[in-house]
Amino acid sequence: KKMYMESDQFGKKLELxxxxxxxxxxxPQLTKGTxxxxxxxxxxxxxxxxxxxxxxxxFSDDAKLSTIYEKHTGNSAxxxxxxxxxxxxxxxxxxxxxxxxxxxxxxxxxxxxxxQFNHFLLLATIxxxxxxxxxTHDAVPFGMLHTNTLNRYCLIMDKQPKDFxxxxxxxxxYQDSEKMALTIDQEGNLQGSMxxxxxxxxxxxxxxxxxxxxxxxxxxxxxxxxxxxxxIDSFHLKNLENDTLPLVTVLHFKIPQYAQVSGNNIxxxxxxxxxxxxxxxxxxxxxxxxxxxxxxxxxxxxxxKIPEGYRLEGFNPDNTIISTDSTAYFQRKIIVSPSNxxxxxxxxxxxxxxxxxxxxxxxxxxxxxxxDNTLVFKK
Numbered sequence: 001k002k003m004y005m006e007s008d009q010f011g012k013k014l015e016l017x018x019x020x021x022x023x024x025x026x027x028p029q030l031t032k033g034t035x036x037x038x039x040x041x042x043x044x045x046x047x048x049x050x051x052x053x054x055x056x057x058x059f060s061d062d063a064k065l066s067t068i069y070e071k072h073t074g075n076s077a078x079x080x081x082x083x084x085x086x087x088x089x090x091x092x093x094x095x096x097x098x099x100x101x102x103x104x105x106x107x108x109x110x111x112x113x114x115x116q117f118n119h120f121l122l123l124a125t126i127x128x129x130x131x132x133x134x135x136t137h138d139a140v141p142f143g144m145l146h147t148n149t150l151n152r153y154c155l156i157m158d159k160q161p162k163d164f165x166x167x168x169x170x171x172x173x174y175q176d177s178e179k180m181a182l183t184i185d186q187e188g189n190l191q192g193s194m195x196x197x198x199x200x201x202x203x204x205x206x207x208x209x210x211x212x213x214x215x216x217x218x219x220x221x222x223x224x225x226x227x228x229x230x231x232i233d234s235f236h237l238k239n240l241e242n243d244t245l246p247l248v249t250v251l252h253f254k255i256p257q258y259a260q261v262s263g264n265n266i267x268x269x270x271x272x273x274x275x276x277x278x279x280x281x282x283x284x285x286x287x288x289x290x291x292x293x294x295x296x297x298x299x300x301x302x303x304x305k306i307p308e309g310y311r312l313e314g315f316n317p318d319n320t321i322i323s324t325d326s327t328a329y330f331q332r333k334i335i336v337s338p339s340n341x342x343x344x345x346x347x348x349x350x351x352x353x354x355x356x357x358x359x360x361x362x363x364x365x366x367x368x369x370x371x372d373n374t375l376v377f378k379k
Contacts, residue, residue: 003114004098004157009059010120013081014096019066020085031090035126038090039133040142046083046135050074056136058098058117076136077120083135084122094133095123097154097166102293107153109165119149123156123166132170139208141243144172147201150293150352169352172200173295180302184268184377186309188259194273196249201294203247210240223251226273230255264379266310270302270343271373279370286359296349304341310377312336321368323361327351330368341375 005011024031030041049072057075061068065085068078087094098117100107107116121134131143140146145168153165175198182192198206210218219235231254238248259268281290306312315334322329327350335342347369354362 001155001157004058007059009062010077010157013060013065013077014084016085016088017066019069020082020089023069024086024089030086035090035092039087039092039124039126039131042086042090042092043083043133043135043142046079046086047138050079050082050135052076052079052136052138056101056104056119058114058120060120076134079135080120080122080133083133087122087124087133093125095125096157097121097123098157099149099154099168100151101148102151103148104151106151107155109153112155117155121145121149121154123154132168137208139204139211139243141204144170144201144204147205147293152353170294173297174201174292175199175296176202176298176300178273178298178300180270180272180300182270182272182302183305184259184266184307186261186266186307188257188261188266188268190255190258190268190272192253192272194249194251194253196251196273198247198249203243206247206249207240207243210237223253223273227255227258229258265313266307266377267374268304268377269372269374270304279366281359281363281366286356289356290354290359290362292349292352292354294352296347298345298347300343300345302343304343304375306339306341307377310379312341313376313378315375319368319371321365323358323365325358325361328362328365330365332368332373343373 027045030045031038033041050069051073053073053075055075057077060077060081061074065078065081068074069082084094084096097120099119099121100117101119104118105116121132124131124133132145133142134140134145134149137146150168152168154168156164156166177197179195180192182190184190209222213221215235215237219232223230223232233252233254234250235252236250238250239245240247255272258272259266315336316332317334318332320329320331328348330347331345333344335344
């Protein structure tokens, strides 16, 4: 810590200068609200004003921070030092942190050395609440961290900290809720609609993909690569620019001969838009912890109109798998009426990380998730 705090590229950058006080004075819209509103406004301002050069660092450039700001570009430390000084100038309590990105490797807390760190970020305290802040990635909402930064621990760089480490566990999760209405004809042609509501890291990752491409190219890259024969009748994204609201995707589509017709049977797999078809946990043994980055919750409700003249053959109406510690589960329910089938899939991974001793438990759960759920309709 002494090395960091005495460095011109770190400790000196924490010393608030009149430059950033005057910068706030020239942008009065940043300090017109409550402390939380001001923090959000400053965070958005820095993301707009500063462009990341794709380089992670826990040390800032040699230049003055004012010079770095006026260039409007820099490494991750440059950008977050600008954010730190503006928040300080606005009277908001902010704590400097150093960490290692996931791609850089995990942190050894028993014998830490500066070589294992490669990123600088902040912890803002407003009232009774703490918010991790990293203005490096412009699509990351206030209070969330990029998935590459979810590496469990940050070293606190206060001169007199109560604790040395802070856990990067935050409330945001991967959260998906999908509703589908599907119709199959006797030739196996599928027509349907889908409404996907995403929050937390699911919404963030989708927004990032969409912002890097035009909507038409996004459709091509996301849906037509997944299902080459799909015909998109209409496609709409709601709340794309407002990351405080759920991201909603509404899709109307057709897929010719999606279901397989064989003799008197129609075989239909309702997992239409599952991006990954392969179970990631197939090995019988594992020797490291299972790190999901953040908890996961997903739900899919599919209502399927039974083809005229057909009925659903043998099926399991309820398949439920729960981990031994009850933190993870998967449930598939099938409800049949004379004309429709409703399938409800719910899955939850309640922890960001599981020890290797829980691997067999998770492997059993994922086997259920990835079990072939093809339905058979008999004439």
